Amino acid sequence: MNAVGVIVEYNPFHNGHAFHLHVAKEQANADIVIAAMSGNFLQRGEPALVSKWKRTEMALKAGADIVFELPYIFATQQADSFASGAVSILEAAGCNSLCFGSESGNIDSFYQTIGFLKNNNELFQQKVKYHIAQGNSYPRATALAFHDLTPNEDMLDLSKPNNILGYQYILSVQKQQASINVFTVSRKNADYHDAYFSSETIASATSIRKALFSENGDIFSVRQYMPETSYNSLLEYKEEYGHFHDWEQYFPLLKFRLVQTTPAQLKNIYEVEEGLENRLISTALESYTFKQFMEKLKTKRYTWTRLQRACVHILTNTTKNEMDRKVEKASYLRLLGMTTKGRVYLNKHKSQLSLPLISKLSLQQNEQIMLDIRASRIYALGTRKNQQRLLEMEFKQPPLILN
Amino acid sequence: MNAVGVIVEYNPFHNGHAFHLHVAKEQANADIVIAAMSGNFLQRGEPALVSKWKRTEMALKAGADIVFELPYIFATQQADSFASGAVSILEAAGCNSLCFGSESGNIDSFYQTIGFLKNNNELFQQKVKYHIAQGNSYPRATALAFHDLTPNEDMLDLSKPNNILGYQYILSVQKQQASINVFTVSRKNADYHDAYFSSETIASATSIRKALFSENGDIFSVRQYMPETSYNSLLEYKEEYGHFHDWEQYFPLLKFRLVQTTPAQLKNIYEVEEGLENRLISTALESYTFKQFMEKLKTKRYTWTRLQRACVHILTNTTKNEMDRKVEKASYLRLLGMTTKGRVYLNKHKSQLSLPLISKLSLQQNEQIMLDIRASRIYALGTRKNQQRLLEMEFKQPPLILN
Structure with a gap:
């Protein structure tokens, strides 16, 4: 069986994500899609709108077949670590390919840019240092340095968040010598950061969250931008826990x-x-x-x-000791959920998985997973209703099985 | 001017406290009463019902002339440290005498007991060890050991909380060689721990708090047990901050x-x-x-x-390093409030105070006071209304001046 991997947060799942899953499967000629998904805290340093369990349900109902948790140690990191951890999970799970959404939509521009920066690394680093010394943040300094050097228009726009992530995915695949074929699809109609809906069915997760938390925000206003199943999951979550997390x-x-x-x-x-x-x-x-x-x-x-x-x-309460940036690969595959098709895949490939598969937690697991457990517990403390249920799920919830 | 000291928590101030202040002043033939009062967290390990400022107001309106804060480093300690810190404050403030309420009411029984335990210390310590080994808590083991040894009925009942405190006050006076004359008054009609009102105007602070927090607890039910001024202070606090602290x-x-x-x-x-x-x-x-x-x-x-x-x-977040049990004396007199009479006393005795007088906080004070500041800030985080006001009071509030 042929598997394509995606690296996601689904905060929340929307039509653009469904489109991405569809295209990924088609272009990779894959039988199933495997998602490496951030847990309860996300790469932009935010609690997820709804728990990782609910987001797993959304994904499985709308095109994903297996969801693994991207551990806290990678999920809440800068782009390079985030990418490195995610790629290691997809590789361990046996994915032949990886498909990411980007502003560019052109995979060649990624390879050209990587090649160009490798050849001009010294000069590039000098420029980065210069722009940091001017008081810029590291990501901004990187984008400015790149802009200073950019030789032609075929290069990537490295000020765009999904281009940056994609760039790091490819670097990670190269560094880990993963036998993964990487390709990209253009993000449909919605810029990652745009705050207002820009078309009739596609909106960014950012604008959906903004609508949900707006003063007179009713859930109904986001309905058209999500698969019906995802919308129902949102409704259920709010009913069960009293609110969305922010x-x-x-x-x-x-x-x-x-x-x-x-x-x-x-x-x-x-x-x-x-x-x-x-x-x-x-x-x-x-x-x-x-x-x-x-x-x-x-x-x-x-x-x-x-x-x-x-x-x-x-x-x-995550310390510098605990978040060792030198850790490049995940040490386990934490299974959050799967479809019946995903289950067939896992049964077939069980013996080839290069990391231990964790379906149910027990205490005294490794240090990486302790961070996930702590993060989930803290996340649960934000609920107004049924805190106990959410707090206990981390240990009691077996992987979701759908279809 | 002659000053008598009292060591108090006033959680909240009630008629028994008013009686105590009255008798203390009379029996000591004193011009003013100086109170060393716990701040926002108390000796029994609880947040005070209302802030130290409101409790200071209650005290000044009902018989006390000066209120100094008993620092956190002593207030939230076992009886011996609590006593030691409080006595050091009263001594530094120039009190000639100290009057405490006790279940016993007989000062001779305290001295007899101290003398007896000094003479039988080795045997006593053996008994204490024995009872701890039997699984008893330290205070319980102490009371049991003492009970084993007690030679006659003139001895103190060391299972009673105010007898234990009084015993420690006298030991501290002796240890610090303070020139303070100690005497005790019997607690009027209310056992410290009794949960229900036992007479028409006297009730323990415990039973008053219990009534305030009972399910259908209206403030009015405690009115008869408190001076009118204290009752009004309670009302005002609830109005301002939305609730009492527990x-x-x-x-x-x-x-x-x-x-x-x-x-x-x-x-x-x-x-x-x-x-x-x-x-x-x-x-x-x-x-x-x-x-x-x-x-x-x-x-x-x-x-x-x-x-x-x-x-x-x-x-x-108070660490073992910060709470050094070897510290026996306060390092400052933090003035929370005074009457005009108290002010006259302080002006007269300013040059004789043996500790620095702090009327208004600034940062970068000593380590002891940093604990008070932190405790006050954490206490303020428990408010539902006007958190900012309470949070900022620690630095902005000058000592209260009444009458």
């Missing part, structure tokens, strides 16, 4: 931790660097919502995303 | 901290000893109210109070 629910906990901690303790937390600890504490003391907090915290030097990720690590 | 409001924060921390980090917290860290974490995970949590946590080995104090230290 940073505001966790802000009282984050603030509490920042008020009770010392700067020295805070410096042990991953991504809390260079005096950020004092700024975090003093800003927390005078902020009463997460939005207020972030707006006061933000400087040119740090991206919003970078700061949010630091906040996630403070919330989950 | 552990339940802080439980989501405590639980969050216990879920995010590691056993190794938790062991650094003061009073978290002997494997208690694992028990605290696993119990938090399956508890949804503080009451539930404590009932599951409780064993014969630890008193309820001891466990609650450990929880306060977890909440305020």
